[in-house]
Amino acid sequence: MGSFIASKEEDYSKWYLDIVQEAKLVDYSPVKGCMIIMPYGYAIWERIRSILDNKFKETGHENAYFPLLIPYEFLEREQEHVEGFSPELAVVTTAGGEKLSEPLVIRPTSETIIWNMYSKWIKSYRDLPIKINQWANIVRWEKRTRPFLRTTEFLWQEGHTAHETVEEAESETLFILNLYKKFVEDYLAIPVFHGKKSEKEKFAGAVCTYTIEALMQDKKALQAGTSHYLGLNFAKAFDVKFQNKKGEMEYVSATSWGVSTRLIGALIMVHSDNKGLILPPKIAPIELIVVPIFKRDDEVNKRILEYATTILNRLKKEKFRVEIDKDTKNSPGFRFSSAELKGIPIRIEIGSNDILMDCVTIARRDKDKNSKYQVAVRELSSRVRNELESMQSDLFNKALEFRNLNTKEIFGAEKDSYNTFKTYINEHLGFVLSSWCGSEVCEESIKNDTKATIRCIPEDFKNKPLDNLTCIYCNTEAKHLVLFAKSY
Amino acid sequence: MGSFIASKEEDYSKWYLDIVQEAKLVDYSPVKGCMIIMPYGYAIWERIRSILDNKFKETGHENAYFPLLIPYEFLEREQEHVEGFSPELAVVTTAGGEKLSEPLVIRPTSETIIWNMYSKWIKSYRDLPIKINQWANIVRWEKRTRPFLRTTEFLWQEGHTAHETVEEAESETLFILNLYKKFVEDYLAIPVFHGKKSEKEKFAGAVCTYTIEALMQDKKALQAGTSHYLGLNFAKAFDVKFQNKKGEMEYVSATSWGVSTRLIGALIMVHSDNKGLILPPKIAPIELIVVPIFKRDDEVNKRILEYATTILNRLKKEKFRVEIDKDTKNSPGFRFSSAELKGIPIRIEIGSNDILMDCVTIARRDKDKNSKYQVAVRELSSRVRNELESMQSDLFNKALEFRNLNTKEIFGAEKDSYNTFKTYINEHLGFVLSSWCGSEVCEESIKNDTKATIRCIPEDFKNKPLDNLTCIYCNTEAKHLVLFAKSY
Numbered sequence: 001m002g003s004f005i006a007s008k009e010e011d012y013s014k015w016y017l018d019i020v021q022e023a024k025l026v027d028y029s030p031v032k033g034c035m036i037i038m039p040y041g042y043a044i045w046e047r048i049r050s051i052l053d054n055k056f057k058e059t060g061h062e063n064a065y066f067p068l069l070i071p072y073e074f075l076e077r078e079q080e081h082v083e084g085f086s087p088e089l090a091v092v093t094t095a096g097g098e099k100l101s102e103p104l105v106i107r108p109t110s111e112t113i114i115w116n117m118y119s120k121w122i123k124s125y126r127d128l129p130i131k132i133n134q135w136a137n138i139v140r141w142e143k144r145t146r147p148f149l150r151t152t153e154f155l156w157q158e159g160h161t162a163h164e165t166v167e168e169a170e171s172e173t174l175f176i177l178n179l180y181k182k183f184v185e186d187y188l189a190i191p192v193f194h195g196k197k198s199e200k201e202k203f204a205g206a207v208c209t210y211t212i213e214a215l216m217q218d219k220k221a222l223q224a225g226t227s228h229y230l231g232l233n234f235a236k237a238f239d240v241k242f243q244n245k246k247g248e249m250e251y252v253s254a255t256s257w258g259v260s261t262r263l264i265g266a267l268i269m270v271h272s273d274n275k276g277l278i279l280p281p282k283i284a285p286i287e288l289i290v291v292p293i294f295k296r297d298d299e300v301n302k303r304i305l306e307y308a309t310t311i312l313n314r315l316k317k318e319k320f321r322v323e324i325d326k327d328t329k330n331s332p333g334f335r336f337s338s339a340e341l342k343g344i345p346i347r348i349e350i351g352s353n354d355i356l357m358d359c360v361t362i363a364r365r366d367k368d369k370n371s372k373y374q375v376a377v378r379e380l381s382s383r384v385r386n387e388l389e390s391m392q393s394d395l396f397n398k399a400l401e402f403r404n405l406n407t408k409e410i411f412g413a414e415k416d417s418y419n420t421f422k423t424y425i426n427e428h429l430g431f432v433l434s435s436w437c438g439s440e441v442c443e444e445s446i447k448n449d450t451k452a453t454i455r456c457i458p459e460d461f462k463n464k465p466l467d468n469l470t471c472i473y474c475n476t477e478a479k480h481l482v483l484f485a486k487s488y
Numbered sequence: 489m490g491s492f493i494a495s496k497e498e499d500y501s502k503w504y505l506d507i508v509q510e511a512k513l514v515d516y517s518p519v520k521g522c523m524i525i526m527p528y529g530y531a532i533w534e535r536i537r538s539i540l541d542n543k544f545k546e547t548g549h550e551n552a553y554f555p556l557l558i559p560y561e562f563l564e565r566e567q568e569h570v571e572g573f574s575p576e577l578a579v580v581t582t583a584g585g586e587k588l589s590e591p592l593v594i595r596p597t598s599e600t601i602i603w604n605m606y607s608k609w610i611k612s613y614r615d616l617p618i619k620i621n622q623w624a625n626i627v628r629w630e631k632r633t634r635p636f637l638r639t640t641e642f643l644w645q646e647g648h649t650a651h652e653t654v655e656e657a658e659s660e661t662l663f664i665l666n667l668y669k670k671f672v673e674d675y676l677a678i679p680v681f682h683g684k685k686s687e688k689e690k691f692a693g694a695v696c697t698y699t700i701e702a703l704m705q706d707k708k709a710l711q712a713g714t715s716h717y718l719g720l721n722f723a724k725a726f727d728v729k730f731q732n733k734k735g736e737m738e739y740v741s742a743t744s745w746g747v748s749t750r751l752i753g754a755l756i757m758v759h760s761d762n763k764g765l766i767l768p769p770k771i772a773p774i775e776l777i778v779v780p781i782f783k784r785d786d787e788v789n790k791r792i793l794e795y796a797t798t799i800l801n802r803l804k805k806e807k808f809r810v811e812i813d814k815d816t817k818n819s820p821g822f823r824f825s826s827a828e829l830k831g832i833p834i835r836i837e838i839g840s841n842d843i844l845m846d847c848v849t850i851a852r853r854d855k856d857k858n859s860k861y862q863v864a865v866r867e868l869s870s871r872v873r874n875e876l877e878s879m880q881s882d883l884f885n886k887a888l889e890f891r892n893l894n895t896k897e898i899f900g901a902e903k904d905s906y907n908t909f910k911t912y913i914n915e916h917l918g919f920v921l922s923s924w925c926g927s928e929v930c931e932e933s934i935k936n937d938t939k940a941t942i943r944c945i946p947e948d949f950k951n952k953p954l955d956n957l958t959c960i961y962c963n964t965e966a967k968h969l970v971l972f973a974k975s976y
Contacts, residue, residue, distance in 0.1 A: 027605060029555045030562075031592060036605055039550035039620065046551065062527035063534065067517045068556075068594075068625055068641050069578070074518075087585055090557070092594070095578040096629030104519060106556075106580070106594075117515060117524055132527065137556055137625065141584030153556050 005341075007274050012218040017147070019268055023277050023341050026147045033145035033152030037261065040342065043285035044264050045155060049135060051187055051283075052157065052259070055179055061131045061159060066113050068137075069104040074112035077237040081111065084204020088140040090152075106139040111205060111230070111256055114160045115238040122162060122252055124243045130162040131172070138260070148265030149222070149488050156260035162252045164244065166231070169253035173229040176257045177210040180225040188263065189280035189396040190214045190270050191403050192224060193431070193483055195456035200440050203256075207231035213455040213483065215403045216269040219429035221455050221485035224266050227257035265488075270399050271366075277343025278365055280395050281388040288315060288322040288384060289344045293332050293351035300352065301328065308350045311360065311377065318381050340365060345391050346384060347372075366391055406430030412470035412478055421472050421484075425452045431485045433461060435478035437471035446473055452484045493829075495762050500706040505635070507756055511765050511829050514635045521633035521640030525749065528830065531773035532752050533643060537623060539675055539771075540645065540747070543667055549619045549647060554601050556625075557592040562600035565725040569599065572692020576628040578640075594627040599693060599718070599744055602648045603726040610650060610740055612731045618650040619660070626748070636753030637710070637976050644748035650740045652732065654719070657741035661717040664745045665698040668713040676751065677768035677884040678702045678758050679891050680712060681919070681971055683944035688928050691744075695719035701943040701971065703891045704757040707917035709943050709973035712754050715745035753976075758887050759854075765831025766853055768883050769876040776803060776810040776872060777832045781820050781839035788840065789816065796838045799848065799865065806869050828853060833879050834872060835860075854879055894918030900958035900966055909960050909972075913940045919973045921949060923966035925959035934961055940972045 004022050008015035020026050025041030037045065053063070069092060075082040090106045093099060107113065114132070121127060139153050148154075159176060163169040181194045192212040202209035206228035214224045235241070235251040244250050271278040281287050292308035294301045308324060315322040325335055332349075339347050349361040349372070360380060363372035364387055375383045408428070410421045412435040425432055436442065436454070447453055461481045469478040492510050496503035508514050513529030525533065541551070557580060563570040578594045581587060595601065602620070609615060627641050647664060651657040669682045680700040690697035694716035702712050723729070723739040732738050759766040769775050780796040782789045796812060803810040813823055820837075827835050837849040837860070848868060851860035852875055863871045896916070898909045900923040913920055924930065924942070935941055949969045957966040 027608070029601070030559060030604060031555050031557050034555035034557065036555065037553040039552045042552050043550075045553075062531075064527050064530050065525040065533075065643065067519050067522035067524065068627065069519050069522060071518060089585075090580050090583040090592075092578050093581045094591075096631070097575055097577075103582075104578075113517070116518055120515070139556065143584070155553065 005274060005276060008217065015274070016265075016269060019272055019276060020147045023343065025264070025268075028147075031152070033142055035147050035151050035153075037155070040285065041264065044267070044279070044283065045261055047283050047285060048187075048259075048263055049157070052183060053135075055183065056133050056157075056159070059175070059179070061133045061161075064132045064134060065136070066107075066110050066117070066134060068107055070107055070110075070113045072103045072105050074116060075105065077112065078205045078233060080233075081205035081237075085109070085140075088142065090139045090141055107136070108138060108140045109256075109258075110134065110136070110158055111160065111234050112238075115234040115240060115254070118162050118252065119238045119240045122240055122242050125164050125245055128162060128164045128242060128252065129168065129172075131159070132161070133157055133159045146265075146488075148261055148268070151261075154261045156258050158258040159256060161255045162235075162240070163255075164242070164250075164253070166253050169231075169255050170229055173210060173227045173255045173257070176255070177212070177227040180227065180257075180259060181212050184212060184214070184224055184263070184266075185396065187280065187282045188267050188270075189282075189392060189399060190224070190266055191396065191400040193456060193458045193460055195458040195460075195483070197226075197456055198440075198443060198454045198482070200443055201454060203228045205230065205233055206256075207233065211456050213431075213485070213487075214266050214270060215406060215431060215485070216266070216488070217402070218269070219406050221431065221483075221487040222262075222266050222269070223455070223487065224263060225257070225259040228255060230254035230256060271395055272343065275337070276341030278395070279343035279345060281345045281392050284321070284343065284345050286321055286323050286342070286344050287388060288320050288346045288348055289339045290315075290322065290324040290348045290350065291332070291335055291339065292324070292326070293349060294328050295352065304350065304352060304355065307355050311348070311350065311380070315381065315384070320381075320384070336363075346387055348380075348384075362387065364391055366395060403431070407433060407483075409433045410472065411435045412472040412475055413468050418472055422450055425450050425484060425486065429486055431455070431483045433458070433481060433483055434472040435466065435469040436480050436482045437474055437476050438479040439471075439474070442471055442473035446484065450484075450486075452486050455483045455485050455487060457481070458483050493762060493764060496705065503762070504753075504757060507760055507764060508635045511831065513752065513756075516635075519640070521630055523635050523639050523641075525643070528773065529752065532755070532767070532771065533749055535771050535773060536675075536747075536751055537645070540671060541621075541623075543671065544621050544645075544647070547663070547667070549621045549649075552620045552622060553624070554595075554598050554605070554622060556595055558595055558598075558601045560591045560593050562604060563593065565600065566693045566721060568721075569693035569725075573597070573628075576630065578627045578629055595624070596626060596628045597744075597746075598622065598624070598646055599648065599722050600726075603722040603728060603742070606650050606740065607726045607728045610728055610730050613652050613733055616650060616652045616730060616740065617656065617660075619647070620649070621645055621647045634753075634976075636749055636756070639749075642749050644746050646746040647744060649743045650723075650728070651743075652730070652738075652741070654741050657719075657743050658717055661698060661715045661743045661745070664743070665700070665715040668715065668745075668747060669700050672700060672702070672712055672751070672754075673884065675768065675770045676755050676758075677770075677880055677887060678712070678754055679884065679888040681944060681946045681948055683946040683948075683971070685714075685944055686928075686931060686942045686970070688931055689942060691716045693718065693721055694744075695721065699944050701973070701975075702754050702758065703894060703919060703973070704754070704976070705890070706757070707894050709919065709971075709975040710750075710754050710757070711943070711975065712751060713745070713747040716743060718742035718744060759883055760831065763825070764829030766883070767831035767833060769833040769880050772809070772831065772833050774809055774811050774830070774832050775876060776808050776834045776836055777827045778803075778810065778812040778836045778838065779820070779823055779827065780812070780814070781837060782816050783840065792838060792840060792843065795843050799836070799838065799868070803869065803872070808869075808872070824851075834875055836868075836872075850875065852879055854883060891919070895921060895971075897921045898960065899923045900960040900963055901956050906960055910938055913938050913972060913974065917974055919943070919971050921946070921969060921971055922960040923954065923957040924968050924970045925962055925964045926967040927959075927962070930959055930961035934972065938972075938974070940974050943971045943973050943975060945970050
């Protein structure tokens with residue numbers, strides 16, 4: 001099992017591709033760039049979806065479903081939007097045996113079709129706010145694809161809200177940004193920087209885009225979710241006005257926001273190792289696996305299986321997501337490796353010695369094999385509960401420590417600082433917190449020199465004083481502290 | 489509210505369209521034949537999905553996700569399949585700014601893309617069975633569409649299973665048929681006939697198709713779900729062989745099965761009335777609505793709202809799906825009508841008199857307004873629980889009685905029976921149980937004469953003796969008892 005996985009130290013990219021296939025998360029489809037999400041991969045997505053779905057609903061959002069196909073003309077109504085998306089469109093030209101008079105595109109995102117409907121639904125302030133979310137498939141024709149990280153078709157949720165005031169829309173944008181940050185940190189155990197994108201990096205059609213940015217183990221950044229403040233752009237494009245409390249007609253303010261199956265890619269790249277997946281307990285489809293250690297004696301094995309099944313049922317009753325491995329053909333070593341490959345947080349081994357002592361042996365996926373230990377059955381569920389909790393926080397802390405170790409401050413005020421910046425970002429990678437004048441020319445020049453982009457203007461360093469700092473590139477007065485990184 | 493809905497006695501078709509719009513279940517989209525499923529309609533679909541999803545998982549099925557786009561060439565590999573589906577395909581010919589060398593179709597169903605993958609995944613009997621389900625969107629370019637019942641894009645689940653033996657696949661087909669029947673009867677409160685389709689009516693590519701058939705209030709039948717035994721057809725088309733226990737290579741046996749958002753159409757058409765939706769409690773997104781009856785005195789209203797909120801919270805705590813209507817602008821009559829339009833099973837009215845007596849007044853959606861009555865608060869949750877249960881079974885029994893009243897036996901042995909059959913099916917509609925020789929010519933002739941089709945060879949009448957019966961059309965020896973009906 002583990003032996004089919006490349007070493008991440010030697011070939012991180014192959015290691016990633018090996019894991020997604022060997023752990024049976026995805027398979028490649030005959031349609032270039034599209035993936036099949038296999039049952040185990042889909043089970044992770046179902047966990048993500050059900051947790052987020054609850055959070056959206058608890059905070060006043062409702063689900064709905066809008067059509068897959070959008071008239072091309074709708075996209076053209078918002079200039080930046082159509083420029084951003086038209087190179088990536090899949091276009092339906094024939095349907096029901098006839099050529100269509102107007103081409104339809106498969107949604108690359110749904111702002112246009114949704115705002116077309118909002119123009120019908122919104123007449124008065126009484127119709128606001130509208131806070132709709134949709135779980136859907138999306139198609140963007142990408143040149144270079146990689147499972148979960150960038151695929152031609154992917155699954156996501158997209159929220160689309162409409163508000164009376166600019167302030168309310170801005171506050172919704174930030175509310176969702178924080179909801180995403182908390183979800184990714186608390187459940188996926190991935191620390192993220194959150195902040196605003198630069199003008200150049202924002203969503204096509206947004207006034208501004210907020211993002212959460214994570215650091216992978218190869219020290220490249222990954223955009224894990226975005227929340228856009230759309231201002232009046234789509235209201236103007238689709239002429240969506242409402243009568244306000246004073247009886248005047250006003251344009252409606254908008255937001256949109258989304259996370260996708262890409263989160264599964266982040267999950268793998270932040271925590272996993274050369275033995276396979278490591279899944280944070282809160283997101284793992286299976287938290288515990290019971291592995292009875294069989295002998296060459298059928299009668300003994302029957303006893304062992306009975307004992308293991310009793311323990312399984314007890315854990316099920318306590319609402320753990322638990323499974324049993326009844327494989328009698330393969331060696332314990334092989335079976336342990338299988339459970340490790342799948343990233344199951346805790347393995348519960350049950351051998352005949354354990355039974356004699358009314359014990360089981362528990363092994364945590366994120367610790368080395370010498371750290372496994374025996375636990376009395378009567379203490380099992382409380383011990384397991386504690387271990388799951390510590391594993392969740394240990395994974396987060398480990399990722400946070402790694403991220404912090406690889407976040408370097410290099411400011412424009414220092415002597416020869418741009419050379420230091422370039423050397424660091426090329427040789428070491430990671431995040432570089434730097435000072436920037438705000439000009440797109442400097443941003444573009446840095447990208448050309450280093451392939452690094454501005455990931456965001458981070459909220460974390462908002463209160464850090466800018467005095468005397470100059471732009472890392474042009475040395476004029478700095479306007480923002482920004483995070484640079486090479487990214488996926 | 490109710491006044492915008494046409495009378496179902498006068499114009500059943502308009503009544504249906506009025507309900508789906510007035511109750512805000514769907515709206516029409518700018519793309520012909522595609523619907524927007526609005527939050528309340530989507531909430532019904534979420535109930536259907538979560539209940540079925542649990543049932544699939546409890547019985548060993550797993551979810552996965554396969555690509556939206558399928559190479560056209562895949563469909564061509566199964567002759568009947570491509571003939572059946574190609575008139576309805578939406579075709580992507582351009583993507584990423586370039587003309588595709590091979591056109592891709594938007595899935596009209598996923599047998600071909602899934603069996604293409606199964607050819608990679610299945611090598612040995614050890615890989616079997618595979619029991620995968622997918623929740624997805626589907627596009628079929630339909631000429632005449634109607635919300636939920638027949639739309640260009642719809643949502644569904646499609647199960648695709650692979651088995652070692654023909655027997656195992658046949659048994660899976662029937663297992664799912666029965667699961668569908670039980671779900672539709674127990675949750676949607678819709679009685680169904682279940683049985684096999686005729687050759688002419690089966691799924692394109694199946695060996696045989698089983699169906700569940702319901703009767704709407706206009707006495708037209710509706711196919712509510714299908715389960716197909718595919719035999720070796722797709723295994724042969726995609727060359728999917730496995731090594732059996734004896735070491736020989738064999739083709740894999742297959743099933744597929746699905747239900748869609750069409751079920752919501754059935755739900756509306758079976759139970760609802762001229763005031764709007766009537767939803768069976770088990771499927772209703774909201775089971776109970778608390779309606780405080782406000783006065784013209786703010787202080788009094790504050791007390792009433794407090795009291796109502798206490799009751800709301802108590803019911804929430806007991807896991808009822810309950811909401812409160814805090815509208816102070818509109819009259820109680822208007823607010824009652826709104827709740828009726830939405831089909832909420834039980835309305836809990838709270839007026840100042842109720843509060844004085846520590847009571848509330850409960851009204852069931854399926855009973856007339858004189859039947860509402862006061863209940864002491866301490867008895868509320870048990871009374872409500874009982875009422876929800878009786879309403880669920882009352883709705884089923886009412887629909888069953890209607891279905892049975894409108895299921896007529898007219899057999900070929902009787903004198904002048906084909907004339908009787910034609911008159912009945914044209915003037916009365918409903919199901920007609922009749923005798924049939926099995927010939928497609930007779931089936932076709934009956935369809936031409938009456939527009940009625942064979943809905944199924946019902947399991948319910950399997951043990952009824954056929955002796956001396958002749959075909960209703962040609963009067964030769966009858967081979968099957970079949971149900972005819974005009975249908976959606």
